[in-house]
Amino acid sequence: MTLADAVPADSPPAPASVVRALLPLVSAEARAEAAASATGAAIESADLEQAVWLRLLERLAGEGPPLDPAGWVRSTVRGEARRARRTVRHEGPYRDDSAPDPGNCPERIALGAAERRALRAAVDRLPGRCARLLAALLAPDDPTYREIAGKLGMSQGSLGPIRSRCLGCLRRMLAAEVAAPELRGKER
Numbered sequence: 001m002t003l004a005d006a007v008p009a010d011s012p013p014a015p016a017s018v019v020r021a022l023l024p025l026v027s028a029e030a031r032a033e034a035a036a037s038a039t040g041a042a043i044e045s046a047d048l049e050q051a052v053w054l055r056l057l058e059r060l061a062g063e064g065p066p067l068d069p070a071g072w073v074r075s076t077v078r079g080e081a082r083r084a085r086r087t088v089r090h091e092g093p094y095r096d097d098s099a100p101d102p103g104n105c106p107e108r109i110a111l112g113a114a115e116r117r118a119l120r121a122a123v124d125r126l127p128g129r130c131a132r133l134l135a136a137l138l139a140p141d142d143p144t145y146r147e148i149a150g151k152l153g154m155s156q157g158s159l160g161p162i163r164s165r166c167l168g169c170l171r172r173m174l175a176a177e178v179a180a181p182e183l184r185g186k187e188r
Contacts, residue, residue, distance in 0.1 A: 130166035
């Protein structure tokens, strides 16, 4: 593919005609390079395309169109992908060590304790073996299914289905206790 194929021989290639001629190749190369780099740093194909178009416009303003447009596009896409991967490797998220940890603030600790108390109270209101099973699952020592089954005298294979039914019962019970939101605006 050459630019001569896309524009008449008697006129110099305008940036728009160069872009039209190279659009499919730039898009395909950028998608291929972005897919190839999926195992490493994530590179968006649209970002690669944009960088290549910028390099092309800079080149058209200075040196003119490349003699081998296909080769130029391939090498430019690879170069921009390398630059993007290098940038991602050297950049890191900003960490402000002076800011307190939001997980340890007193408000969050108090809210977490209140939520745990409400959950325990709701579990205690469940019928029969559901209360015992969910209380055993919520135990702070984190027992295994085998330990829970031995403690409750149930078969280990039945714990999963019973737990699922008990959680459904708890969900329905809590949904009934939560007040429905008030209508806002016009009532229908």
